[in-house]
Amino acid sequence: MALEATSEAPTTTPRRTRSFEQRAILTVSKIWSWLFLIVLIVFFSFEGTGFVSIRNSQNILVAITPILLMGLGQTFVIIAGGIDLSVGWVMGLASVVSALVIRDTVTLLAEETERQGLSSALYSVFAAIGADASPEAFAIILGFILGVGVACVAGWINGVIIAKLRVPPFIVTLGVSFVARGVALLLSGGNIVGGQPRLLRDFGNESLFYLVRGEEKAFYILHRPELTGNDLRLLDRILAWPVVIWIILAIILGFVLRSTQFGRHTYAIGGNKEAALRAGIPVDRHLIRLYILSGFTTGVAGVLNTARYSGGSSIAGDPLLMSSIAAVVIGGVSLFGGVGRVSGTVVGALIIAVLQTGLVMMAVEPFWQYVIVGIVVIMAVLMDQARDLIVGRAEA
Amino acid sequence: MSKKLLVLALVFVMAVPFFGASAQDGEDLPRIGFLPGVVDPFYQVMELGVNAAAADFGLEVVTQYPDTWGPTVQTPILDAMVARGDLDYIITAPVDREQMIAPLEAAIEAGIKIITVDTFVGDGDYVNGPVTFPLSYIGSDNVEGGRIAGHALAEALGGEGKVFIENTNVGVSTTEQRSQGFREAIAEYPGMEVVGEEYSLDDANTAAEQTAAVLQREPDLAGIFGVNVFSAQGAGNAVVNAGLGGAVQVIAFDATEFAIEQLREGVVTMVIAQKPFDMGYLAVEFAMADWRGVTSLPVRVPTGYAVITAENVDDPEIARFIYQVP
Numbered sequence: 074m075a076l077e078a079t080s081e082a083p084t085t086t087p088r089r090t091r092s093f094e095q096r097a098i099l100t101v102s103k104i105w106s107w108l109f110l111i112v113l114i115v116f117f118s119f120e121g122t123g124f125v126s127i128r129n130s131q132n133i134l135v136a137i138t139p140i141l142l143m144g145l146g147q148t149f150v151i152i153a154g155g156i157d158l159s160v161g162w163v164m165g166l167a168s169v170v171s172a173l174v175i176r177d178t179v180t181l182l183a184e185e186t187e188r189q190g191l192s193s194a195l196y197s198v199f200a201a202i203g204a205d206a207s208p209e210a211f212a213i214i215l216g217f218i219l220g221v222g223v224a225c226v227a228g229w230i231n232g233v234i235i236a237k238l239r240v241p242p243f244i245v246t247l248g249v250s251f252v253a254r255g256v257a258l259l260l261s262g263g264n265i266v267g268g269q270p271r272l273l274r275d276f277g278n279e280s281l282f283y284l285v286r287g288e289e290k291a292f293y294i295l296h297r298p299e300l301t302g303n304d305l306r307l308l309d310r311i312l313a314w315p316v317v318i319w320i321i322l323a324i325i326l327g328f329v330l331r332s333t334q335f336g337r338h339t340y341a342i343g344g345n346k347e348a349a350l351r352a353g354i355p356v357d358r359h360l361i362r363l364y365i366l367s368g369f370t371t372g373v374a375g376v377l378n379t380a381r382y383s384g385g386s387s388i389a390g391d392p393l394l395m396s397s398i399a400a401v402v403i404g405g406v407s408l409f410g411g412v413g414r415v416s417g418t419v420v421g422a423l424i425i426a427v428l429q430t431g432l433v434m435m436a437v438e439p440f441w442q443y444v445i446v447g448i449v450v451i452m453a454v455l456m457d458q459a460r461d462l463i464v465g466r467a468e469a
Numbered sequence: 470m471s472k473k474l475l476v477l478a479l480v481f482v483m484a485v486p487f488f489g490a491s492a493q494d495g496e497d498l499p500r501i502g503f504l505p506g507v508v509d510p511f512y513q514v515m516e517l518g519v520n521a522a523a524a525d526f527g528l529e530v531v532t533q534y535p536d537t538w539g540p541t542v543q544t545p546i547l548d549a550m551v552a553r554g555d556l557d558y559i560i561t562a563p564v565d566r567e568q569m570i571a572p573l574e575a576a577i578e579a580g581i582k583i584i585t586v587d588t589f590v591g592d593g594d595y596v597n598g599p600v601t602f603p604l605s606y607i608g609s610d611n612v613e614g615g616r617i618a619g620h621a622l623a624e625a626l627g628g629e630g631k632v633f634i635e636n637t638n639v640g641v642s643t644t645e646q647r648s649q650g651f652r653e654a655i656a657e658y659p660g661m662e663v664v665g666e667e668y669s670l671d672d673a674n675t676a677a678e679q680t681a682a683v684l685q686r687e688p689d690l691a692g693i694f695g696v697n698v699f700s701a702q703g704a705g706n707a708v709v710n711a712g713l714g715g716a717v718q719v720i721a722f723d724a725t726e727f728a729i730e731q732l733r734e735g736v737v738t739m740v741i742a743q744k745p746f747d748m749g750y751l752a753v754e755f756a757m758a759d760w761r762g763v764t765s766l767p768v769r770v771p772t773g774y775a776v777i778t779a780e781n782v783d784d785p786e787i788a789r790f791i792y793q794v795p
Contacts, residue, residue, distance in 0.1 A: 123685030128711070132685070135710075136678040258536055263508030264794065265698070265727040274734075278710055305712030382673055382702055383734070384727055392672040426678070433682035436665055 095463045102456040106403055106420045109449065113427050121434030127284060127309050129434075131316075133426045138315045139164065139390065141422040142374035143397035144404075145319075145326050146228075146367030148418045151401055152330070153363050154343040154410030155235065155242040159250040160371040160397060163227045164390025166257040167375025171220025172266035172385025178212035179270055209270040213380075220379070221372035227253055228368020232361030257387035266385035277380025280310035281317055315377045322370065327415035339363065343410030396425055399446055403453045412457070424449060499557040499760040501530045501753060502550045502581075504543065506562040506588060508534040510725040510792040511745050515586065517794075518749025519560065526757050531556065540568040551576045558756040560749070562587040562608075566642050570600055577602050584755055586748045588642060595768040603768075604759055607751050609743045610771040611643045615650025615694075618720050618741050621776050622655075622692045625718050625739065629660035630691025633683050635676050635700040636668050644696045647722060651694050664690070669700045676703025684711050692718040695737070698728050705736035724777055724791045732779060740777040742790040747772045 091099070117124045143160045150157045186208070202211075227249055234245045283293040285300070286307045300308055312320075330336035338359050341349040350356050371390070378389045404421030406413030425446055432442050503519050505512035516532055523530045533550065535542040543564045550556060559581050563569035570590050573583050587608040591600025622632060632655060637644050648666065655661045664687050669676035676699060684690055684707060693708065695701025701721030708717045714735050721728045724742035731737045755766055775790040782788060 121686070123682075123688070126685060129682070129685050132678070132681040132707075136674070136681070139674055254536070258508060262513070262794070263534075263536075264510050264513075265702075265725070267727040267730045278706070300712070303716065305714070306716070308712045310710065378674070381677075382706060384702075384730075386673065386699075388671070389673065392670050393674065429675075429678055430682040433665075433667060433679050434686045436686065440668075 091463065098459050099463055102460040103405070105456055106405060106417060106424065106453070110420055110424050110427065113424065113431065117427065117431035117434065121431045122436075124431060124434050127311070129430065131280075131310060131313065133423070133430055134316045135313050136430065137400075137422040137426045138319050138377060139374045140393050140397040140400050140425065141319050141419060142322070142370045142377070143390070143393065144400045144418045144422055145322060145415065146363075146370035147397060147401050148404070148406055148413060148415055149326070149330065149339055149363050150242075150367050151406045151408060152343045152410060152413045153339045153360065154346065155360070155363070156398075156408070157228075157231065157246045157364060157367045158243065158394065159227060159231060159246040159253060160367060161391040161394030162250045162254040162257060162387075163224050163368060164371045164375040164378065164393070165387040166227065166253040166260075167220040167224040167372040168379045168389050169257045169261045169266055169385040169387050170223045171216040171376040172269060172379045173216075173260060174219045175212045175216035175270065175273060175379070176266060176268040178215055179209060180268075182208035182212065209272040212270065213273050213276070216379075217376045220376040221369060224368040224372025224375060225365050226368070228365040228371075229361065231368070232364030235364065236357040236360040254387070254391075261385065261387045263387070265382075266379075267383070269379070269383040273380050274383040276314055277377065277383065278310075278313065280313040282311035284309040284311055315381060318373065318377065322373065323415055323419055326366075326370075330415055335359075335362075340411055343412075345411075396446075397422075399450050400425055403449050405453065405457070407457045407461075408454070409457075412460075421453075498526070498528055499756060500555050501528055501756055502553075502556040502559040502561075503530050503532040503749075504547055504550060504559060504561040505532075505534055506543070506564045507538040508536055510794050511587075511723055511743070512562065513794040514792045515562075515745035515749035518746035518751075519753050520749075521746075522750040522753035522757075526753070528753065528757070530753075535564070538564055540565045540572075543569065544572045547572050547576065551579045551581060554579075556581055557760065558582050558584065560584045560586055560752040560756065563590045564588065566590050566592070574602065582756070582759060584752045586752050587743075587745070593642075593769070605752075605755050605766055605768050605770060607748050607755070607770040608772060609748075609774060611646035612650035612653070613771065614722065614741055614743070614774055615647035615652075615696075616654040617650075617774050617776065618647065618694055618722065618739075619651040619654025621739055621741070622694065622718055622720050623658050623661060626661070626691050628658045631662050631664045631687055631689060632692040632694065633664055633680075633687070633690055634666040635680060635693055635695045635704045636666055637671050637697050637700055638668060647696045648694075669703060671697070671699050673699045673703035673706070676700045677707045678703075680704040680707035681711065684708070684713065684717075690717055692720070694720045694722075696722050698723050698725050701728065701737050702731060705731055709736055724775075726791060726793060729777070729782060729791050732777065732782060735779075738778070742775040742777055742792075744772045744774070744790065745792065 123129060143164060147157055231246050231249050234240050235242045279297060283297055285291045285298055338354050341354055342356055342359060379385045400421035401418050403424055404417030406417060428442050428445055519530055533546045535546055550559060559576055563585055566589060573590060576583060583603040585603050585606045589606045592598040593606055595601050595603050595606060634648050634651060636648055652663055655663050665683060667679040693704045695704045701719060705719045708714060708719055719737040720739045721737040722741050724740045728740050732740050751770060758766060775787055777787055
């Protein structure tokens with residue numbers, strides 16, 4: 074993984090001088106979050122009522138969607154030595170914008186269709202791009218593009234100010250966060266933007282596969298079996314669409330970070346910015362792209378939130394900001410830059426969701442979850458430092 | 470006791486426009502500030518009530534919305550309203566019963582009279598309680614609201630089954646009282662049991678995650694009380710996705726248009742509506758009455774509730790309680 078970065082960065086300790094203890098610590102620091110996740114799952118399997126079930130596993134995968142998506146872009150940004158604090162409110166902004174666009178487009182299309190097509194210039198434009206065939210699908214696609222687009226613009230603003238004007242990312246993204254919050258509240262008036270089409274809600278809640286427990290022909294692909302009444306309880310949704318989307322994004326971004334020049338540049342900038350500059354890496358341009366990427370994944374989180382709850386909510390992302398950063402840190406991304414991988418962030422997000430779900434199933438006082446997440450975050454930082462002591466900053 | 474207060478309040482509703490008639494002739498009129506708890510449909514409907522009464526009396530109202538719920542956000546806005554120096558009354562929903570006492574006292578010292586709406590300071594008893602400086606507390610009795618929710622749920626379930634509370638935050642007077650009232654009501658039914666309470670921190674995602682987990686833990690769960698819109702929204706989403714839509718009753722507090730939309734879609738099964746318009750209108754009337762020298766204003770006016778279900782939601786008598794913001 075991160076080893077690719079080392080070719081461009083100076084090493085401090087020669088590899089061969091490591092003792093057995095050092096290698097042991099190094100190994101533990103690499104895999105401890107996986108071990109911890111496994112321990113948690115085993116523990117809750119015995120202690121949590123209903124924890125071991127297909128439905129619960131799917132619930133957890135759905136639950137991590139927003140924090141993981143916010144964390145995916147954040148992983149790149151933090152590896153490059155930055156931070157993006159704007160993701161919480163930018164997610165809310167994307168949610169509101171997509172909901173407004175979808176609602177108003179559906180209304181507009183319905184009105185134009187009622188005016189009997191030919192007389193309306195607007196309608197002929199719609200018809201020309203095929204929007205009259207499925208107005209709802211058209212509105213949803215448009216809403217998603219604009220929702221994600223507005224988040225990318227926020228990311229671009231972050232990136233330009235950070236890279237070109239040399240303002241610390243902490244300050245810039247905090248400022249953009251306030252702007253996003255203000256705009257989201259202005260657009261929504263503090264309300265949840267409802268009036269969404271049924272198709273959107275289905276996209277946010279339906280799944281790729283369905284499993285009906287205790288039935289002969291139990292597995293369905295794409296087609297949701299017709300069930301009513303108590304039979305509905307037997308239906309498990311396997312891989313809900315939001316989960317499919319984050320899995321695809323995580324795989325793509327994992328590949329990009331590990332195996333492409335884009336990823337190597339990201340590590341190099343985080344490892345040593347001066348060295349990256351001297352090595353001819355276009356640092357400014359790369360930083361801007363990273364913040365746009367962070368805006369992009371956050372925007373996806375926002376539009377999926379609109380779909381899941383069939384309403385745009387400006388405050389949807391703010392409570393999740395700290396959890397998303399915690400997921401990244403628990404996953405082994407160093408806040409000092411240069412170290413980390415996408416799979417780590419997935420594990421970090423899973424640890425948080427498993428804790429939240431498992432503690433509810435144990436009927437434990439819900440606030441323990443924060444205590445435990447806090448301890449895990451500190452453990453993650455300690456592991457990071459232990460690793461640094463052994464191998465030095467740049468080589469980890 | 471509360472009935473007496475209601476009667477008194479009604480007397481004022483009828484009597485005050487009488488004063489209002491003479492107030493039109495360019496006389497010295499009070500200036501009123503309106504400081505809600507946070508920007509949301511509930512307070513926006515309350516503002517409609519405030520503005521309607523202000524128009525009836527020919528008064529000017531200065532309205533300022535905090536964008537987040539919390540004393541650190543509300544206090545500076547309150548201070549700024551006091552610093553204007555031209556307000557005679559401030560109608561406000563204090564966001565914390567303890568922390569807002571000192572800032573409101575500062576307003577009193579500046580010669581401004583305070584009416585609290587929806588929420589209160591101290592223990593809400595402005596006669597014998599620790600805080601007595603506000604003129605009146607006009608708002609729903611949230612314990613009563615919780616009881617109404619509990620009884621409505623019990624009725625829908627035939628007085629039997631396990632129920633669960635999806636709360637928002639610890640230490641918020643209104644939601645804690647709703648939870649308390651709900652538990653009191655459920656305790657009256659021997660066949661019913663509250664099997665847990667979770668805190669969603671006002672986040673629908675968290676509420677959905679917690680509810681999904683509770684549904685796993687308690688497969689025979691029969692009903693959920695979502696103490697506000699976000700909690701009910703998340704709980705309802707988890708219920709529908711578990712294939713339990715209609716089988717598990719979900720009660721939502723506060724009749725925002727979105728909550729009604731969720732009711733029509735079957736995500737929630739019942740919505741408890743407060744009467745924010747009444748709160749806003751009455752508060753301005755009280756200010757006007759006090760300005761005119763009325764000294765027997767009731768210090769507590771509970772404004773009551775309406776229960777909205779899929780069956781009665783189109784009945785105009787009920788539908789008028791939906792928080793409709795133009």
